[in-house]
Amino acid sequence: MENGYFSEWLPRYRHYLRMRNYSERTIDSYEAVLRRLVHYLWLRGNTDPYRVVFYWKDLASARTDTPVEADTMLITDFLSFLTSLRTYRPSTIHRIISTISSFYRFLTAQHAVPQNPIPGIERPRMKEKELVYLKHSQVLELLASITDLRDRLVIRTIYATGVRVSELCSITFDDINFASQTIRVKGKGGKIRIVFIDPETLEELRGFIGDRTTGPLFPGQSGRPVSARTVQMIFRKYAPAGITPHKLRHSYASELYTRSHNLRVVQENLGHSSLKTTEIYLHTDLDERKKVYREFFPLSGNGDEQKK
Numbered sequence: 186m187e188n189g190y191f192s193e194w195l196p197r198y199r200h201y202l203r204m205r206n207y208s209e210r211t212i213d214s215y216e217a218v219l220r221r222l223v224h225y226l227w228l229r230g231n232t233d234p235y236r237v238v239f240y241w242k243d244l245a246s247a248r249t250d251t252p253v254e255a256d257t258m259l260i261t262d263f264l265s266f267l268t269s270l271r272t273y274r275p276s277t278i279h280r281i282i283s284t285i286s287s288f289y290r291f292l293t294a295q296h297a298v299p300q301n302p303i304p305g306i307e308r309p310r311m312k313e314k315e316l317v318y319l320k321h322s323q324v325l326e327l328l329a330s331i332t333d334l335r336d337r338l339v340i341r342t343i344y345a346t347g348v349r350v351s352e353l354c355s356i357t358f359d360d361i362n363f364a365s366q367t368i369r370v371k372g373k374g375g376k377i378r379i380v381f382i383d384p385e386t387l388e389e390l391r392g393f394i395g396d397r398t399t400g401p402l403f404p405g406q407s408g409r410p411v412s413a414r415t416v417q418m419i420f421r422k423y424a425p426a427g428i429t430p431h432k433l434r435h436s437y438a439s440e441l442y443t444r445s446h447n448l449r450v451v452q453e454n455l456g457h458s459s460l461k462t463t464e465i466y467l468h469t470d471l472d473e474r475k476k477v478y479r480e481f482f483p484l485s486g487n488g489d490e491q492k493k
Contacts, residue, residue, distance in 0.1 A: 189297055191223040192249040198291055206375030208351070218284045220249070225263045227251040254298045257305035260285060264306070275309040282308055317427045318435040327424060336419045338386075338393055339403060339411070343430055346370075346380040347437035347454050350413045350430045356402040358394060363387060372456040380454060438463070 195216065202212045224247035231247075267273065267281070286303035293301050319327065324344050331337040343353055352370040360369040366387055367379050382390075390402070401410035420429055434455070442451045452463040 189253055190250050191219070191226075191253055194253050194292060194297060195219060195223070195249065197295075198288055201291055208373075215284050215287070218281050219288055221267075222260075222263055222285060223247075223249050223251055225266055226255060226259060229259065229262070253292055255302055257302040260302050261306055278309050282306060318432050318439060319425070319428060320436070321440050324433070324436060331423050334389075334393055335403065336423065338389055339416055339419050340423065340433065341386050341389070342382070342402075343433050344437055345382050345386040347434055347441070348380060349373075349434065349456070350416050352456075353416065353430075354401075354403070354410045354413055358397060358399055358402060361387075361390070361402065363391065370456075376456065378453070378456050 198219070199212055199216060202215065203209075207215075227247040227249070230251055264278065264281070268278070273281075282303060286301060289298060289301040289303060292298045328337055328341055328344075331340065339353070342348070343350070346368060348356075348368075348370050349372070352372055355371055356368060362368070366384060367381055369377060370380055371377055394402070400408060403411040405411040405415060416430060420433075424433075438451050438455055441454065442448065445451070448460060448463060452460055455463060457463045
């Protein structure tokens with residue numbers, strides 16, 4: 186068993202994530218969580234053992250030269266410390282726990298700790314909530330209201346292909362195959378996939394590209410790819426309140442599944458590694474549910490009740 190200190194393993198873990206093609210933004214987010222954890226553990230091991238309450242300012246004096254091995258109770262205490270100082274949404278706590286679990290899975294694989302302490306931690310319950318999204322007709326109305334060609338195509342391309350904002354920003358001219366009506370995108374973890382695009386959107390993109398033969402599909406300042414922040418600003422400018430690029434991606438998934446009922450295709454088009462991730466985007470349209478209920482449920486009085 187190698188064990189060791191956080192000061193040794195945090196850089197190794199960061200290198201491990203980079204080797205797995207995690208974005209620098211994601212790596213920074215993981216490290217921020219883990220640094221708060223190690224600072225808390227250092228305080229627990231280097232202050233009065235009878236002290237119960239810590240504050241954010243206490244973390245500033247903490248260090249990373251503390252052993253990586255920690256039990257479930259210590260991790261639970263850390264989570265309690267976080268929630269005692271700030272109100273976190275259940276989804277945020279889930280993300281924090283998942284980050285810590287990922288780190289300890291890495292340590293376990295490297296034989297630095299005997300086991301991952303996270304499986305023993307109970308996660309907060311997530312309330313079911315319906316995602317806000319636009320139906321197809323509403324998306325068309327939104328697009329018709331936008332006169333700026335670039336801004337309209339940014340929104341239309343996300344809806345037409347289901348790509349993430351980061352994927353949209355990284356599309357170059359060379360990624361577009363006009364003959365096969367497809368676009369090559371680089372997804373999470375550097376995974377490459379092919380998405381499909383309709384002829385009308387593709388023709389608008391051809392006009393937008395003009396004489397350009399290289400470079401990003403949507404150029405920003407100094408010819409660099411448009412930034413994710415700019416895309417978000419475009420949505421805030423034109424889209425209804427609450428409709429983000431992620432919600433429009435949900436619209437894409439919902440429309441494709443409602444019409445095809447092919448969950449596997451939706452999963453692959455979205456670039457999800459798990460069907461469980463795809464399922465949260467999917468729900469049956471209220472009108473369709475009503476139609477099926479009236480047609481098939483015996484008490485609705487449409488045929489089957491008479492066949493009992």
